Amino acid sequence: MIGVGISTSQRRPAAGSPTAAVMDWESRIVANGGTISAAAKAAAITLVGSLQSIGLWDKLDRFNPFSGSDGSATENLAGSLVPLVNRIGSAVDIIVNGGPGNYDVAFGMISDGSMYLRTEALPQNIIGGMGLALSVGAATGKQTFAGCTDTGVGCRFFAPSTTSYRDANWGSSSIGTIGGTGGYSGLHFARRRTLTDLVRGRNGTLQQLDTAADAGDIPAFGMLVFANNARGSASQALSAGQRFAGYFFFSGIVDDGVTWPNPTWTAIHAALQTYFASLGRTLP
Amino acid sequence: MNALIVTPAQAAEIDAINATFRDRRLEPVEAVDGRKVLPASLLTDCAPGGWWFAYAALLNAMERATVELPEDET
Numbered sequence: 080m081i082g083v084g085i086s087t088s089q090r091r092p093a094a095g096s097p098t099a100a101v102m103d104w105e106s107r108i109v110a111n112g113g114t115i116s117a118a119a120k121a122a123a124i125t126l127v128g129s130l131q132s133i134g135l136w137d138k139l140d141r142f143n144p145f146s147g148s149d150g151s152a153t154e155n156l157a158g159s160l161v162p163l164v165n166r167i168g169s170a171v172d173i174i175v176n177g178g179p180g181n182y183d184v185a186f187g188m189i190s191d192g193s194m195y196l197r198t199e200a201l202p203q204n205i206i207g208g209m210g211l212a213l214s215v216g217a218a219t220g221k222q223t224f225a226g227c228t229d230t231g232v233g234c235r236f237f238a239p240s241t242t243s244y245r246d247a248n249w250g251s252s253s254i255g256t257i258g259g260t261g262g263y264s265g266l267h268f269a270r271r272r273t274l275t276d277l278v279r280g281r282n283g284t285l286q287q288l289d290t291a292a293d294a295g296d297i298p299a300f301g302m303l304v305f306a307n308n309a310r311g312s313a314s315q316a317l318s319a320g321q322r323f324a325g326y327f328f329f330s331g332i333v334d335d336g337v338t339w340p341n342p343t344w345t346a347i348h349a350a351l352q353t354y355f356a357s358l359g360r361t362l363p
Numbered sequence: 364m365n366a367l368i369v370t371p372a373q374a375a376e377i378d379a380i381n382a383t384f385r386d387r388r389l390e391p392v393e394a395v396d397g398r399k400v401l402p403a404s405l406l407t408d409c410a411p412g413g414w415w416f417a418y419a420a421l422l423n424a425m426e427r428a429t430v431e432l433p434e435d436e437t
Contacts, residue, residue, distance in 0.1 A: 111386060153414055160386045171386045176401060178408040178415060193364070193402040197388065 097127035104163050111171055113158025114150030122357030123163065129350035133343060135333050139164045141200050143172055144212075144325035144351070145187040148358055152179035159188070160196075167328070168200030172304075185359045186214045186322040195317065196304045200328055208270025208278075211304075212324035212351055212362050216264040264363040266348040270329070272336050282363075283345030324355050324362050364432055366400035367425035374399060380417055389418060394430035403427055 101123045108115050123146070130136040143165075147158025156179045160172040174181065177194025188196065265282040272278065279286045304326050334343040352362045369377070369391040381388045391399035401422070409419035 153412070156414065157386065169385070173386055173388050175388045175390050176392075176405070178405065178413075180404070180407065191404070193404065 097124045097131065100127050100163070104161065107170075108147070108158045108161045111157050111161050112154060113147045113156075113161060114154045115146050115158050116149040116358075118357045119146050119148050122354050126350055126354040127163075129353075130347070133333075133346045133350065135329065135343075135347055138329045138331040138333055140167045140328040140330055141165050141198060142325070142327035144354060145182065145323065146358060147182065148184045152182070155179070155184060156182045164327070168198040173197040173199070183322075187212075187324040187360060188322070190317045190319055190321045190323070192317070192319040198304060208268060208329060210266060210268040210327045210329070210347070212266050212326065212355070213264045213321065214324040214355070214360050214362055215322040266344070266351060266362065268344060270333075272332055278336060280339075280341065280344055282348050283340045283342075285339040285341070324360055325351070364394075364400070364430055365403040366394065366428055366430045367403050367405070367422060368428055368430075369399040369401055369425060371399075373421055373425065376421055377418065380421070383417070387414065389415070392432065395433055396430065398428075398430065400428075400430050401425070 101120055104123065105115055105120060123144075126144075127136060130139070141162055141164055143159075143162035145159040146163075147155035147160075149155075150158065156174070159182050160174060162168075162172065165171075173196065175195055175197055177191070181189050181191060181194050183189055267279070267281050269279045278288055304323070333347075334341045348362075355362045374391055377389050377391065389401060389405070391401050394400050405415050405418075405422055408414040409416055409422055413419070415422065
């Protein structure tokens with residue numbers, strides 16, 4: 080199931096000018112046959128600057144805010160598949176069994192029960208995690224939003240869930256009602272500070288903490304996004320109804336793990352909300 | 364699921380076309396009855412210039428059927 084012939088890129092997030100980073104991103108979007116609006120580019124420069132200030136930018140392994148815009152449906156999809164940061168994984172996200180109907184600028188990627196995205200990304204650091212921005216989420220039952228291309232436990236902590244983000248099998252994860260009404264949407268993140276210290280949060284607020292977790296095995300396997308089971312097999316794409324504003328994988332601690340609501344994650348959430356607004360996209 | 368039934372020979376042809384793209388891929392999945400399938404909705408993007416145009420001849424030649432996919436592995 081691992082992709083064949085997919086070239087990888089080691090594009091480290093630039094520590095310098097946000098403008099240069101966004102110009103580089105735009106060039107890769109155009110090279111993939113995509114487009115991005117002037118408003119989104121301007122907002123992206125602000126976003127990169129904000130993420131640098133917060134301290135997340137240089138810890139990003141892969142970040143795609145799905146930003147194809149101002150073109151045809153095909154061009155917008157092609158643009159949305161190009162990550163702003165792709166230090167790990169394939170040069171572009173690979174859409175499997177989907178198409179232009181799975182992308183809407185106002186929402187992001189829209190799952191229909193058949194498609195998913197393949198990133199070919201391998202987690203670079205066990206002390207890391209993922210963020211998943213849901214523009215419109217819904218209760219999913221036992222489904223996982225980011226899975227592995229083969230059996231493995233090393234990346235199971237990436238799943239935002241109600242009851243378990245580190246179950247022995249990814250299939251037990253779900254996005255549920257924690258956070259009250261509307262708790263499905265927003266910026267979900269899951270990370271581990273140490274081998275046995277796992278945290279899951281939403282919009283800067285702690286949802287789940289486990290300081291006696293199973294360490295699991297490292298490394299994991301190629302990461303998928305929007306898969307719903309342990310192995311991310313193509314027959315188990317996430318069910319219809321979920322709308323994804325974007326995702327990111329990161330390495331390294333970005334918060335103190337003690338203060339909740341956490342100012343770092345609150346700031347990241349706010350920066351993403353501002354950016355997505357440039358695309359007419361709401362991130363609760 | 365409204366599906367396209369994929370034969371082993373067609374699966375091999377799909378793999379060959381997949382290798383020519385870096386941002387898209389078709390991966391037939393196994394239905395409950397054991398047949399390999401793809402979503403029939405892909406046919407809506409098979410016109411010239413469409414996302415799956417390169418696969419159009421293959422997809423249009425596939426048998427169509429309603430199939431059941433397996434439940435989540437929990």
